[in-house]
Amino acid sequence: MSVLADIEPVNRESTAGIIARQLRDAIMNGSLPPGTQLGETDLAARFQVSRGPLREAMQRLVSEGLLRSERHRGLFVIDLEPGDVYDIYSARSAIERAAAIRIMRGGDRDRVAAMLDDAVHAMAEADQQDDPAALTEADLRFHEELIEASGSRRLTRMARTLLIETRMCLSALQETYRKSYQGADERVAEHNQIIDAIRQDDEETVLALLEAHMEDAVQRLAPGTSLTSGAAPGLPVGGVDIA
Amino acid sequence: MSVLADIEPVNRESTAGIIARQLRDAIMNGSLPPGTQLGETDLAARFQVSRGPLREAMQRLVSEGLLRSERHRGLFVIDLEPGDVYDIYSARSAIERAAAIRIMRGGDRDRVAAMLDDAVHAMAEADQQDDPAALTEADLRFHEELIEASGSRRLTRMARTLLIETRMCLSALQETYRKSYQGADERVAEHNQIIDAIRQDDEETVLALLEAHMEDAVQRLAPGTSLTSGAAPGLPVGGVDIA
DNA sequence: GGTCGTATGATTGTCAACAATCCGAGGACG
DNA sequence: CGTCCTCGGATTGTTGACAATCATACGACC
Numbered sequence: 001m002s003v004l005a006d007i008e009p010v011n012r013e014s015t016a017g018i019i020a021r022q023l024r025d026a027i028m029n030g031s032l033p034p035g036t037q038l039g040e041t042d043l044a045a046r047f048q049v050s051r052g053p054l055r056e057a058m059q060r061l062v063s064e065g066l067l068r069s070e071r072h073r074g075l076f077v078i079d080l081e082p083g084d085v086y087d088i089y090s091a092r093s094a095i096e097r098a099a100a101i102r103i104m105r106g107g108d109r110d111r112v113a114a115m116l117d118d119a120v121h122a123m124a125e126a127d128q129q130d131d132p133a134a135l136t137e138a139d140l141r142f143h144e145e146l147i148e149a150s151g152s153r154r155l156t157r158m159a160r161t162l163l164i165e166t167r168m169c170l171s172a173l174q175e176t177y178r179k180s181y182q183g184a185d186e187r188v189a190e191h192n193q194i195i196d197a198i199r200q201d202d203e204e205t206v207l208a209l210l211e212a213h214m215e216d217a218v219q220r221l222a223p224g225t226s227l228t229s230g231a232a233p234g235l236p237v238g239g240v241d242i243a
Numbered sequence: 244m245s246v247l248a249d250i251e252p253v254n255r256e257s258t259a260g261i262i263a264r265q266l267r268d269a270i271m272n273g274s275l276p277p278g279t280q281l282g283e284t285d286l287a288a289r290f291q292v293s294r295g296p297l298r299e300a301m302q303r304l305v306s307e308g309l310l311r312s313e314r315h316r317g318l319f320v321i322d323l324e325p326g327d328v329y330d331i332y333s334a335r336s337a338i339e340r341a342a343a344i345r346i347m348r349g350g351d352r353d354r355v356a357a358m359l360d361d362a363v364h365a366m367a368e369a370d371q372q373d374d375p376a377a378l379t380e381a382d383l384r385f386h387e388e389l390i391e392a393s394g395s396r397r398l399t400r401m402a403r404t405l406l407i408e409t410r411m412c413l414s415a416l417q418e419t420y421r422k423s424y425q426g427a428d429e430r431v432a433e434h435n436q437i438i439d440a441i442r443q444d445d446e447e448t449v450l451a452l453l454e455a456h457m458e459d460a461v462q463r464l465a466p467g468t469s470l471t472s473g474a475a476p477g478l479p480v481g482g483v484d485i486a
Numbered sequence: 487g488g489t490c491g492t493a494t495g496a497t498t499g500t501c502a503a504c505a506a507t508c509c510g511a512g513g514a515c516g
Numbered sequence: 517c518g519t520c521c522t523c524g525g526a527t528t529g530t531t532g533a534c535a536a537t538c539a540t541a542c543g544a545c546c
Contacts, residue, residue, distance in 0.1 A: 050501045059299040060306035072507045091397040098337030154334040158401045315537045
């Protein structure tokens with residue numbers, strides 16, 4: 001870990017990449033609510049770039065599923081339908097489960113646990129200061145770090161989109177979220193249990209806790225839906241989705 | 244299922260989407276081997292479009308992880324490193340597990356089993372005709388349909404990239420693959436077992452078979468590596484990957 | 487002889503203008 | 517009165533040209 005450890009990427013990020021990241025952030029924090037049309041001229045002026053790089057960045061988000069493109073109509077931020085919360089959390093459950101497995105079977109568990117501790121401490125701190133936004137942010141940071149700690153490039157890439165969509169769910173259903181989930185203590189406790197199980201090298205418990213954590217979240221956000229038993233409402237019971 | 248069932252998408256796909264799909268196919272079937280530089284002028288002439296839409300399409304593949312971009316240097320097809328086969332199959336295992344769970348808990352299992360039967364029949368037919376390429380294609384079609392049958396947009400999108408990378412692995416390690424895995428009968432049998440377990444509503448067995456299937460594939464493609472017990476060689480044991 | 491500076495060639499990154507398409511309002515017609 | 521057609525405005529899709537950057541090869545210098 002010398003001072004010259006991370007000077008290799010002299011090549012700065014591509015412009016499209018920078019804009020794509022900014023757009024992701026804007027979608028994530030609600031600056032671009034679901035359904036918003038992204039006018040190219042406006043955005044290009046806002047970013048102080050031409051329409052070329054901007055379009056390239058937007059195409060990235062299209063392939064990530066954060067934008068939907070209607071030909072000759074424009075690009076829109078996706079709006080989450082009722083079944084999407086189930087879809088998102090079911091996918092997240094799969095990703096985080098795989099990440100946890102990799103950590104438990106080949107990672108430096110203590111180091112990971114320490115990093116996750118930081119996130120949970122931030123959660124507790126946000127709770128004390130009664131800052132629900134910071135609490136949610138720290139919550140997501142916990143899961144993001146869990147996945148990054150797996151060392152899997154693909155899990156990390158896939159999770160990036162899912163965590164953005166998670167935040168979209170949370171801000172879309174903010175009122176429901178607040179009302180039905182008052183206890184931040186439980187939230188902190190749930191995450192601490194996961195960390196403990198990681199430290200104790202108890203893979204089975206880690207996976208069970210993660211699954212329960214996801215199940216809890218789904219039932220809070222979409223009451224009546226369940227990851228573990230049965231399909232989500234609105235899911236086509238008799239066949240495959242069209243898209 | 245009327246005759247007018249699927250006439251809704253009058254809007255044809257965006258040009259960038261078409262080119263992106265063509266590029267994906269080219270990468271998948273080996274027309275663009277790993278490490279190839281994608282010259283914009285050449286490709287634009289080949290596709291008979293300008294560089295604009297082409298660049299947009301390539302940015303999509305960058306965000307999907309199929310291309311890597313070096314600023315002012317060009318875009319290159321990713322080349323799979325030794326640890327990638329572990330990464331790919333670990334991610335695939337997670338995705339297909341989640342898809343199977345969704346099918347077992349809320350899908351039309353018989354319908355799914357029938358569709359998967361078609362793929363396996365194609366595998367057997369390819370085996371009889373001694374056509375290993377067709378056999379691999381049918382094999383991947385099996386997994387693709389399994390995931391699509393889950394009805395999850397996100398699982399499907401994430402799997403698309405993974406299946407392309409899987410095919411890249413197979414063609415890159417074709418010699419190894421051939422040598423160490425002569426029995427196509429086993430391959431067909433393994434898939435049939437999965438279908439049977441789906442029909443019998445035996446979720447536990449389905450998941451176990453899928454996991455074993457992935458484990459087998461990893462050990463064939465990267466001997467000495469294992470999904471279930473321990474990390475892959477070349478995986479950073481002490482920390483997180485750089486990228 | 488080895489190393490460094492420089493010119494060249496090609497490629498990527500960016501931009502502004504042109505063409506195609508679509509939505510909405512307004513009016514004509516049955 | 518309802519429907520259809522038409523036109524205007526705006527937006528996206530596409531193009532070709534210009535600017536910036538980098539790799540390579542060659543020659544000068546130590």
